[in-house]
Amino acid sequence: MSMRIGLIGCGNISDIYLVNAARFRDIEIVACADLRAEAAERKAAKYGIEATSVDRLLAQGDIDIVLNLTVPAAHAEVSLAALEGGKHVYCEKPLATTVADGAAIVEAARAKGLRVGCAPDTVLGASVQEARRQIDAGAIGRPLLGLAAVLSHGMEHWHPDPTFFFKPGGGPVFDMGPYYLSTLVNLLGPVALIQANGQIGFTTRTVTTEGSPMLGQAIRVETLTTVQALLSFESGAQVTFLASWDVWNHGLRPIELHGTEGSLRVPDPNWFGGELEIARERGDWAKTRTADHVLGAANWPAGRPEHANYRGAGLAEMARAIAEGRPHRANGDVALHVLAVMAAIIEAAISGRSVEVSQRCTRPSFLGEDEAASLIA
Numbered sequence: 001m002s003m004r005i006g007l008i009g010c011g012n013i014s015d016i017y018l019v020n021a022a023r024f025r026d027i028e029i030v031a032c033a034d035l036r037a038e039a040a041e042r043k044a045a046k047y048g049i050e051a052t053s054v055d056r057l058l059a060q061g062d063i064d065i066v067l068n069l070t071v072p073a074a075h076a077e078v079s080l081a082a083l084e085g086g087k088h089v090y091c092e093k094p095l096a097t098t099v100a101d102g103a104a105i106v107e108a109a110r111a112k113g114l115r116v117g118c119a120p121d122t123v124l125g126a127s128v129q130e131a132r133r134q135i136d137a138g139a140i141g142r143p144l145l146g147l148a149a150v151l152s153h154g155m156e157h158w159h160p161d162p163t164f165f166f167k168p169g170g171g172p173v174f175d176m177g178p179y180y181l182s183t184l185v186n187l188l189g190p191v192a193l194i195q196a197n198g199q200i201g202f203t204t205r206t207v208t209t210e211g212s213p214m215l216g217q218a219i220r221v222e223t224l225t226t227v228q229a230l231l232s233f234e235s236g237a238q239v240t241f242l243a244s245w246d247v248w249n250h251g252l253r254p255i256e257l258h259g260t261e262g263s264l265r266v267p268d269p270n271w272f273g274g275e276l277e278i279a280r281e282r283g284d285w286a287k288t289r290t291a292d293h294v295l296g297a298a299n300w301p302a303g304r305p306e307h308a309n310y311r312g313a314g315l316a317e318m319a320r321a322i323a324e325g326r327p328h329r330a331n332g333d334v335a336l337h338v339l340a341v342m343a344a345i346i347e348a349a350i351s352g353r354s355v356e357v358s359q360r361c362t363r364p365s366f367l368g369e370d371e372a373a374s375l376i377a
Contacts, residue, residue: 002028003319006057006087008078009069010034010043012159013092016300016311017067018047024316025377026323029067033057054078058085065090065115067315072169076101079116083108088322090117090315093178094342095335097169099359102339106332115322116332120179121314123186124329125272126296129367130288131264135187136366139278141261143188146239149252150176154245156205156219160212163219165245166205171223172243173342176270180241181338183255183269188233189363191341193356196229198349201246229345234360241345272296273308294372316375317367329364337361 005027007014014032021029031050034040044051057063058081066082068075068091076096079089089109095118096102109116122128135143150172155162164170185191200221207214226244233239242252255266262281267274273296276288290296291308300309314330321328340359348355 002026003064003322004062005029005065005067005315006060006063007032007043007067007069008034008054008057009071009074009092010036010039011069011071013311014043014069016309017069017315018043018049019302020310020312023310023377024312024375026319026375027065027312027316031057031060031063058082058087063087065315065319068092071164072097072174073164076105079105080108083112083114083116086112086114088115088117088318090318091119091335093119093335094174095332095339097174099336099340099343102336103359106336109332115318115328116335117314117318117328117330118332118335119311119314119330120182120269121311121317121330122179122269122272123182123364124295124313124317124367124372125308125310126290126293127267127272127274127276128183128186128269129295129372130290130293131266131276132187132366134264134276134278134288135257139262139280140257140259140264143235143237143257143259145237146255146257147242147252148180148184148239148255149242149250150180150254151242151244151247151250151252153248154205154225157208160209161214162205162207162209163214166219166221166223166225168223171225171227172245173224173227173345177241177243177342177345178338179269180243180255181341182334183266184231184233184239185334185338185361186364187257187266188237188239189235190233190337190360191231191357192234193232193354194229194341194344194348195354196227196345196348197352198224198227198346201225201244224346224349227345227349229348231341271307272310272313273298294369294376313375320375327365329367331364333361334364
């Protein structure tokens with residue numbers, strides 16, 4: 001029996017969840033809400049679901065899970081309200097904008113015997129899970145070091161209202177960092193210690209998004225837009241993490257890991273698929289395709305698919321785990337650890353001191369092809 005999902009936050013990201021919900025066995029989005037009633041009504045009409053208010057959705061007795069797609073600053077308030085109403089929560093990344101708020105969410109869920117899930121669920125995709133399988137099988141030996149890089153020139157050229165990206169709780173670390181850091185935690189385990197430095201490359205950003213009501217407006221930048229961090233993992237591995245919106249062009253791979261017996265390149269963790277590359281000892285790079293995997297085939301955009309985009313897989317896997325009484329993978333403990341890592345990166349960059357990550361997590365279990373296939377409708 002499918003779990004009934006109530007969606008709160010009808011912005012840009014909601015469409016892919018509403019489209020993909022039909023792909024999965026264990027979830028059904030039945031209602032949506034937004035502080036802007038017209039936004040909820042548009043989504044409801046488009047996808048054939050109920051439009052309601054936030055308060056009414058939170059009070060509905062037939063909603064099992066609240067899918068929290070609000071802006072990051074509202075994540076904690078909405079998630080805590082849903083938990084208080086006796087509902088499980090699955091939240092877009094990040095879990096919250098402060099570690100204290102993230103911890104409050106996880107603790108509230110634990111006290112009430114409820115689940116918290118959190119994006120990104122791209123870590124359940126074919127490319128990251130194949131990389132996990134290869135690492136666990138010893139393909140590169142013991143991981144020693146690596147580089148993860150998310151570099152671009154910001155969000156003001158495509159988002160209709162990019163203001164929140166440049167405020168505290170935004171920036172490349174909090175916005176794009178969850179994809180890369182969650183992937184590294186799934187591959188290498190939790191982070192123990194962080195050193196970092198950073199800067200604000202441009203003090204203002206001018207919106208150039210065509211059709212935006214903010215076109216031509218300047219946004220004052222209030223958070224670091226470039227960070228270079230050294231992540232020391234409990235396992236002993238050390239990874240350099242570069243996150244910047246001050247870069248015009250570059251040639252770095254998204255993630256490259258090096259071990260005692262070989263090296264591994266992992267494709268963009270913002271998607272579910274892509275080619276891995278492995279070089280053993282002094283050998284050449286060999287590619288491993290994941291397009292034939294369950295969560296690896298290109299499916300987006302519709303009509304001319306170029307990427308594997310199965311957002312909602314984490315929500316579906318959580319619903320299955322609830323039914324089976326086992327831990328789910330895109331869980332609150334991992335999300336809280338990643339949030340603590342991001343906060344520690346910013347703290348280390350501003351203070352110039354090494355920062356220990358006190359919030360730890362257990363590395364989620366591997367998702368095999370058979371189990372991934374069982375999630376698909």
